[in-house]
Amino acid sequence: MAAIEILGLQKTYMIGFWRRRPKTALRPLELTVEEGEVFGFLGPNGAGKTTTLKLLMGLVSPTSGTARILGMELGDARVPAQIGFLPEQPYFYDHLTGRELLTYYAQLSGVPEKERSSRVNTILARMGLEGSADMQLRKFSKGMLQRVGLAQAILHNPKVVFLDEPMSGLDPMGRREVRELIQELRSQGKTVFFSTHILSDAEALCDRVAVIHQGQLKGVGAVADLTSRSTGTVEIIFCATHVPQALKAICSETRVTGEMVNAVISQQQQETVLDVLRRERIQLISLTQVRSSLEEFYAAQVRPKSSGAGVGA
Amino acid sequence: MNSRIAFVAFNTFREAVRDRVLYNLIAFAVLISAAAILVGEISIDVERLVVVNLGLTAVSLFGVVIAIFIGIGLVSKEIEKKTLYTVLSRPVRRWEFVIGKFVGLTGTLIVNTFFMAIGVFLALFYVAHRLQRSDLAVLTALFFIVLEFLIVVALALFFSSFSTPLMSAVFTFALFVIGNLADDLRGFARITSGFAGIVASVLAFLVPNFSSFNVINQAAHGDAVPERLILYNTLYALLYSAMAISGAVLIFQRRNLK
Numbered sequence: 249m250a251a252i253e254i255l256g257l258q259k260t261y262m263i264g265f266w267r268r269r270p271k272t273a274l275r276p277l278e279l280t281v282e283e284g285e286v287f288g289f290l291g292p293n294g295a296g297k298t299t300t301l302k303l304l305m306g307l308v309s310p311t312s313g314t315a316r317i318l319g320m321e322l323g324d325a326r327v328p329a330q331i332g333f334l335p336e337q338p339y340f341y342d343h344l345t346g347r348e349l350l351t352y353y354a355q356l357s358g359v360p361e362k363e364r365s366s367r368v369n370t371i372l373a374r375m376g377l378e379g380s381a382d383m384q385l386r387k388f389s390k391g392m393l394q395r396v397g398l399a400q401a402i403l404h405n406p407k408v409v410f411l412d413e414p415m416s417g418l419d420p421m422g423r424r425e426v427r428e429l430i431q432e433l434r435s436q437g438k439t440v441f442f443s444t445h446i447l448s449d450a451e452a453l454c455d456r457v458a459v460i461h462q463g464q465l466k467g468v469g470a471v472a473d474l475t476s477r478s479t480g481t482v483e484i485i486f487c488a489t490h491v492p493q494a495l496k497a498i499c500s501e502t503r504v505t506g507e508m509v510n511a512v513i514s515q516q517q518q519e520t521v522l523d524v525l526r527r528e529r530i531q532l533i534s535l536t537q538v539r540s541s542l543e544e545f546y547a548a549q550v551r552p553k554s555s556g557a558g559v560g561a
Numbered sequence: 562m563n564s565r566i567a568f569v570a571f572n573t574f575r576e577a578v579r580d581r582v583l584y585n586l587i588a589f590a591v592l593i594s595a596a597a598i599l600v601g602e603i604s605i606d607v608e609r610l611v612v613v614n615l616g617l618t619a620v621s622l623f624g625v626v627i628a629i630f631i632g633i634g635l636v637s638k639e640i641e642k643k644t645l646y647t648v649l650s651r652p653v654r655r656w657e658f659v660i661g662k663f664v665g666l667t668g669t670l671i672v673n674t675f676f677m678a679i680g681v682f683l684a685l686f687y688v689a690h691r692l693q694r695s696d697l698a699v700l701t702a703l704f705f706i707v708l709e710f711l712i713v714v715a716l717a718l719f720f721s722s723f724s725t726p727l728m729s730a731v732f733t734f735a736l737f738v739i740g741n742l743a744d745d746l747r748g749f750a751r752i753t754s755g756f757a758g759i760v761a762s763v764l765a766f767l768v769p770n771f772s773s774f775n776v777i778n779q780a781a782h783g784d785a786v787p788e789r790l791i792l793y794n795t796l797y798a799l800l801y802s803a804m805a806i807s808g809a810v811l812i813f814q815r816r817n818l819k
Contacts, residue, residue: 261817305650308817325652333650339643341572343579355568356651400647 249319250406251282251439252304256313259299273299275464276313281456283318283407286434287448288457288471289443297443298336301412305333312544317408329358332401336412336443338393344489346377346396348404349385357404366472367403375399376425392423398429409433411442419541427453451475451542459549466549475543481514481538482518485510487531494524512538565653566661572762573665574672577631582669585623586676592619593677597684599641605786608688613699613781616681619782621706621777623677625737628710631669632717636809640818649818654811670710672790676799678703701791702772702780708798712769713737739764740771752786769801 259274274296281287291297302308304315306322315322318330340349350368359367372381375395380388388396396418401409414430415423423446430453433440442448450457452469458468484499488509491502498521499511513521518535525532577583593616600611636659639645648658680700686692713765716736720729739746743765750761776786 261819291663302646302818307646307649308819309815325654331650333647335643335644335646338647340647341576342570343576344769352568352572353651356565356648356653358652397647413567465587465618496684 249283250280250316251285251318251443252279252287254300254304254313255315257300257303257310257315258312259303259308260311272413272463274303275455277460277465279458279468280464281439283439284434284437285455286430286440286453287442288454289395289441289460290445290450290457291443291460292445292550295460295550297460298335298412300460301333301335301410301443304410305331329404330407332395332399332404332406332409334409334414336416338397340385340393340396340400342384345382345384346372346388346399347381349396353400354403359404368556369400370402385437391419392419394418394422395425397427402429403440406438408439408441411440413444413448414442415444423449432555443558447543447546455501457542461550467545469545471542474542475539477540478515478546479538479540480515482513482515483510483512483534483536483538484521485533485535486525487533491525492528492530494528495521562575563657563817565657566664569648569653569658569661570665570668570709573635573662574668576670577666582627582631583673583676585627586673586680589619589623589677590606590680593680597687601688609685609783610781612688613681613702614685614777616677617699617702617706617777617780618686619682620674620677620703621709624674624706624710624800625713625779627673628666628670628713629717629730629733629737631666632714633721633726635666635721636813637717637726637729640816645818651768656812659718659722659806659810659813663714663802666714667707667711671707671783674703674707679709693783698776698783698785702776703720704791705774705776706787708794709771709774711798711802712771712805715802715809716769719805719809719812722816723807736768737771740769741775742772743768743770744772770797773797 253279256278257274258272258276260270260272263271264266277300289297289300303310304317304322305330310322317327319329321325336458339395341352347368350371351364351473354364354368369378372378375398377392377395377399380392385393385396391477394414398411399416401411411430412427425470427449430440430442438535454471456468456470457474461464474496486509488504489507490504491499491509491554495511498517502509502511504510515537522532522535524530593612596615600608636645639648645658649655676701681703682692682696685696685699713733717729717733720732724732725754746761746765746768750758750765753761773790776790779786
């Protein structure tokens, strides 16, 4: 069963006070995320990522379209108990301590009273917050607040977890911890849907990604496919202090470092280049096919006048 | 009560306490003590009148200020600070959240009024050296003040569901003032005819009739408040606040949390 099915979800806001005019935040979006998948929702700022998440959380109502989470329609009273949500730059009740906040959320999520305390203690320990659990949140650093945010999103053991920019504003250690947590959630069989504009995180974590730009879905694809496709170019490294005359017209992106030359050639020119190297008795060090990166896929989708979707869903 | 409403209400109460809302009790204690000592020194046979009048008026004013200034932020502050996102993405319905906030603040005001009531009775005991049966009227007046708070909090919530905090404060305070003149407005409606008469009549029935809740003078004179009025005011306050809360819920249900 699909964990998330987005069926033509669309949002248009009316802006302006006197002269009201429509502003489209999200064009009709069709997207399916399978159970157990880690799905990355990529796009630049203002692309419509947060709007999509707010629509799925029921925080804003769609202009048209609907969505199903674990087969249940949006608005079904059973949905919220099955999902966890971390908003972008989360704010919490700063008059509460970390423990009080998580206990409050556990109450609202319907965690049975008998389990509440142990569940809160376990999650505080998992997020490394035991030492500061009884400190008011107004004294927490940004990184600690993000950990509290992640803790509240998974506290009630949801099946689907939505994270809006979970790595934003975190230091390298903080980002690593979030990555580890997402991997842990995947190993527990949970579905994770997270928005980000940090491509290295998406490439490292996601099974599939979608790119959204200016409120429109530009492409969806499996990360493994996107990063294993050949670009039709080959990276070649050989021993020389300069690029041989015969290769100057063929090689691009040449770089000479000491007694080593690094260059990129097209796959069709591979044999010609090897012949030149053999003829001039130049030692070949390596010849590697250049694979496409997620960054290239992303750039192709969001670049102005880019054409259509990259690969099929 | 629905447990989620109770959890939201308790959190609202805890927030008010930690934000030092109950510190107003210190100002009230200073005021009522000074009044008791002062009237004890200078007045003859009117000590009771002065202490009850001053005490109950202060209870009402302190409470109304809290009801308006916290009431207008109950929901709007949560939207502005985005604390609402992690609450409404849980199994909490929007109407449960609004009612929970309402119950939390009225609970805070009841606790506040309870401590102020102790202050009024201590001051009464200080000036009169005893408490008498007619002092029960003070309890009725305090009960009416609490009913007033229900309406004021509900109105603040209603206005804040669609307007800015500043405008909500202005609207609620204006209705509180007009509501205290509701009897005069009704009298004016009776003697006015034509379009102005119709407008005055509609307004007179729309604005909360706070004038019927003001029995401070009767309480100061030790006059008993008719049971019919207690019943009427209780039903009126419950109905009026229920309508205002329903309006707030209806608007909040449709609101996009951008």
